[in-house]
Amino acid sequence: MKFERIHLIVIGISFLFVSCKTLHPFTEAEKTLIASGTAETPFRVVQITGKQDSIVLRTPGSDVRNFANDATFHLLVERLKTTLREENGVGIAAPQVGISKNLFLFLRLDLPGQPVVVAVNPKIINHPDTTVCFERDGCLSIPDRSGNSVRYPWIDVEYWNEKGEKIQERLAGYSRRNTFTAVIFQHEYDHTRGVLFIDKLCE
Numbered sequence: 001m002k003f004e005r006i007h008l009i010v011i012g013i014s015f016l017f018v019s020c021k022t023l024h025p026f027t028e029a030e031k032t033l034i035a036s037g038t039a040e041t042p043f044r045v046v047q048i049t050g051k052q053d054s055i056v057l058r059t060p061g062s063d064v065r066n067f068a069n070d071a072t073f074h075l076l077v078e079r080l081k082t083t084l085r086e087e088n089g090v091g092i093a094a095p096q097v098g099i100s101k102n103l104f105l106f107l108r109l110d111l112p113g114q115p116v117v118v119a120v121n122p123k124i125i126n127h128p129d130t131t132v133c134f135e136r137d138g139c140l141s142i143p144d145r146s147g148n149s150v151r152y153p154w155i156d157v158e159y160w161n162e163k164g165e166k167i168q169e170r171l172a173g174y175s176r177r178n179t180f181t182a183v184i185f186q187h188e189y190d191h192t193r194g195v196l197f198i199d200k201l202c203e
């Protein structure tokens, strides 16, 4: 009986430990990286030219849980905003700074003021059967290279914003002559799955 009771206690403690672990949105290594600077400190953007970096870029992310009130999550978002601004980009995904999570920032080129939007655990839930060849795609992680990429002209998406509110909307725009919000979302979404624009080149 005594043995069984101890056994149960051990199982109970293990269960608590596992539960606490899943409540935290980030690993210890991720927390250390995020906390290595303030909101105004840009991250180093990983590059496909580096061996370890390219492994990071090819690693699919995992969903972020319980993030809305997590200080580390909000610091990550602020540092990503700083990085995007410093790099002059239109979008940046967490895996590009070494955080393998399903999270990215994208510019709403189609809205007044072109606000930066945070997309957590994004999904593309609908798209047309037809694709377009988007001109001169480029990536902060692929230096000195641009190329045309296969994209959907519009997408229906679902994601959570930084406040933890669920958003569902249709994003359109696939031309550099007009706006290309739908393409930015697809490019950044691909990063969360370890996919790069050089995987979907077209003439």
Ligand SMILES: [Zn+2]
Pocket (backbone or CB within 6 Å): 138, 139, 140, 141, 187, 191
């Ligand atoms: Zn990119």
